[in-house]
Structure formats: structure tokens, C-alpha cells
Amino acid sequence: MIDEEKIQRAVKMILEAVGEDTEREGLRDTPLRVAKMYSELFSGLHRDPKDELEVYFNEDHEEMVLVRDIPFYSMCEHHLLPFMGKAHVAYIPRKGRLTGLSKLARVVETVSKRPQLQERITSEIADAIMEVLNPHGVAVVIEAEHMCMSMRGVRKPGAITVTSAVRGIFRTNEASRSEVLSLIKKGL
Numbered sequence: 076m077i078d079e080e081k082i083q084r085a086v087k088m089i090l091e092a093v094g095e096d097t098e099r100e101g102l103r104d105t106p107l108r109v110a111k112m113y114s115e116l117f118s119g120l121h122r123d124p125k126d127e128l129e130v131y132f133n134e135d136h137e138e139m140v141l142v143r144d145i146p147f148y149s150m151c152e153h154h155l156l157p158f159m160g161k162a163h164v165a166y167i168p169r170k171g172r173l174t175g176l177s178k179l180a181r182v183v184e185t186v187s188k189r190p191q192l193q194e195r196i197t198s199e200i201a202d203a204i205m206e207v208l209n210p211h212g213v214a215v216v217i218e219a220e221h222m223c224m225s226m227r228g229v230r231k232p233g234a235i236t237v238t239s240a241v242r243g244i245f246r247t248n249e250a251s252r253s254e255v256l257s258l259i260k261k262g263l
């Protein structure tokens with residue numbers, strides 16, 4: 076589990092290291108606040124995205140389901156700065172294995188709440204859905220802005236990174252892949 080005491084000590088050390096007075100009013104509770112914040116932002120480290128999908132319905136729908144524009148916030152593992160944007164998750168369920176729409180957003184949430192790479196979030200979402208629901212196909216597209224590219228370093232605010240992961244029929248069948256990508260694009 077997350078060691079909030081340790082985070083507090085570390086944050087205090089960072090503040091001291093940059094030359095701040097950790098006893099001044101505004102900073103006194105900052106280590107505690109940051110510890111609570113990291114507990115929340117990294118809570119996905121202690122959850123398995125596959126658990127979110129264990130609820131599914133015995134419905135016969137075997138056509139595409141797409142949840143578009145799922146907002147997410149994550150933390151880049153290189154700089155511990157946020158990156159944020161939208162995830163689009165599509166799948167073609169197998170007979171009897173239709174999951175709840177909110178469960179797709181919960182998978183996004185769980186894998187985002189960790190020190191992450193955008194590419195890894197994308198493939199972890201696709202793989203969790205493939206593993207639990209064994210659908211005909213999964214397509215995940217993520218578009219995000221990285222604060223480590225906006226507010227520091229190369230300083231290119233507004234640059235958007237787009238990543239995708241396709242599995243099953245979306246990988247093998249070009250027509251299916253074009254269909255899902257055009258449905259996702261309609262909302263861009």
C-alpha cells in the first residue's frame with residue numbers, strides 16, 4: 076500500500092532542497108496534502124483493471140460498442156508531471172459477454188492512476204478487455220497533452236500525442252479498423 080508518511084518526509088526534503096522554509100504557514104501542511112494527493116493519483120497501482128470488467132451481461136449483441144471522449148488524467152513516469160486528454164475505447168463483444176459502459180471508463184481510470192507512459196496505458200486497456208471479455212476485437216485510441224512537454228523541456232504547449240492499440244478483428248480486418256477509427260474521429 077501507499078506509505079504516506081514516507082511521501083511526507085520526501086516532500087519536506089524536496090522543499091528544503093529547493094531552498095524553501097518548510098515551517099512557513101502556506102507550506103506547513105503541504106507534505107501532508109501532497110501525500111494524500113499521491114495516494115489518490117497512484118491508487119491504480121494497487122488495483123487490477125481486469126477486476127473492473129468482471130461484471131458482464133449475458134446479451135447477444137455482437138456489434139461494435141464505442142465509448143468516446145473518456146477524460147483521463149495520468150502522471151508521466153519520467154517527470155511525475157500530469158498528462159491528460161481523452162480515451163476512446165471500442166470493442167466487439169462475443170455473445171453473452173457484454174460489459175457495462177462505465178466499466179470501460181473504470182479500466183481507463185485504473186491504469187491511468189499510476190506512474191505511466193501513454194503507450195502503456197493504451198495497451199493495458201486493450202489487453203485487460205481482451206483477457207476478461209475475450210471479444211472479437213478491441214480498439215483503444217488516446218489523445219493527450221503532456222505537461223512535461225508543455226511547461227518545461229521542449230516547451231510545446233498544445234502538442235497532442237495520439238496512440239492506438241488494436242487487437243483481434245480490428246488488427247486483422249482493415250475494413251473493421253477503418254470503421255472504428257472513423258467513428259472515433261467523428262468526435263475529434
Ligand SMILES: Nc1nc2c(ncn2[C@@H]2O[C@H](COP(=O)(O)OP(=O)(O)OP(=O)(O)O)[C@@H](O)[C@H]2O)c(=O)[nH]1
Nearest residue numbers: 151152153154191192193194221223224227228229
Ligand atoms: N514515449 C513516451 N515518452 C514520454 C511520455 N511521457 C514523457 N515522455 C518523454 O520521455 C522522454 C524522457 O527523456 P529524457 O531525455 O530522459 O528526459 P529529459 O532530459 O527531461 O527530456 P526532455 O523532456 O526532452 O527535456 C522525453 O522525451 C519525454 O517527452 C510518454 O507517455 N510516452
Ligand SMILES: [Zn+2]
Nearest residue numbers: 151153154223
Ligand atoms: Zn514527462
